[in-house]
Amino acid sequence: MTNTLEAVGKADYVLLTTFRKDGTPVGTAVWAVADAGKLYVWTVTDSWKVKRLRRNSEVTVQPCSVAGKPRGEAVEGTGRVLDEAGTDRVRKLLMRKYWLMGPITILGSNLRRGKKGTIAIEITLAP
Template sequence: MTAPFGQAGTAKYVQLTTFRNDGTPVATPLWAALDGDKLVMWTVTDSWKVKRIRRNPEVLVQACDARGKKAFGDIVKGTAEIQDAGGTERTRKAIAKKYGILGWITVKGSQLRRGDGGTIGLAITPRE
C-alpha cells in the first residue's frame, strides 16, 4: 500500500489549500505530521483557513517550501476536520515530535502567548 499523502506526508512544509465562498483557492504553508491515517496540522484558532474549513471542509495538500512558493509532489484531495481540545493536544505532540526542539519551543511558546484555546488542530483525511 502506498502512502496516501505521498510527499506531503513526510515533507517539512505542507501547502494547505482551502476555498473561499466563490471557489477561489487559498494556499498556506504549514507544519504537518502524520497521525495514523491522517495528516495533522496546527494553526491559530481564529484564522481565515479555519473559518473556510468550517464552511467547506474540502482541501488540497501538497509538499512545499517554507514560503509555499515552490510546491512539489502529488496534490492530494482531502477532507479537513477541526479537532476538539483532545485532538488539538495530540496534534501539538505530533508536531513537537516531528520538528524536534524547534517544534517543541514553537508549540510551548504559542501556548504561553495564546493559551490552549488560541490554536487548534486540523486533521486531514485523504479522499479517494
C-alpha cells in the same frame, strides 16, 4: 507516486489549500504530521483557513517550501477541526516530528495565545 500520505506526512511543510465562498483557492504553508492514516496540521484558532474549512471541508495538500512553493503533487481531501483533546494530541505529534523547533514554537504559542489560541485540523485524503 503511490503513497501520497507518506509524501505529505514526511514533508517539512505542506501547502494546505482551502476554498473561499466563490471557490477561489487559498494556500498556506503549514507544519503537518501523518498518523494513523490521516494528516494533521496545527494553526491559529481564528485564522481564515479555519473559518473557510468550517464552511467548506474540501481541501488539497501537497509538499512545499517554507514560502509555500509547491514541491509535489496536490492531493484532495476533507478537513475537520479537532476538539481540545485532539489538538493536544497533534501538538505532541508535532513536537516529536519537529524535535527542536516544535517544542519551542508550541511553548511560545501557548505562552502568547494560551492553549485555546491554536487548533488542529485532521485531513482525510481522498481515495
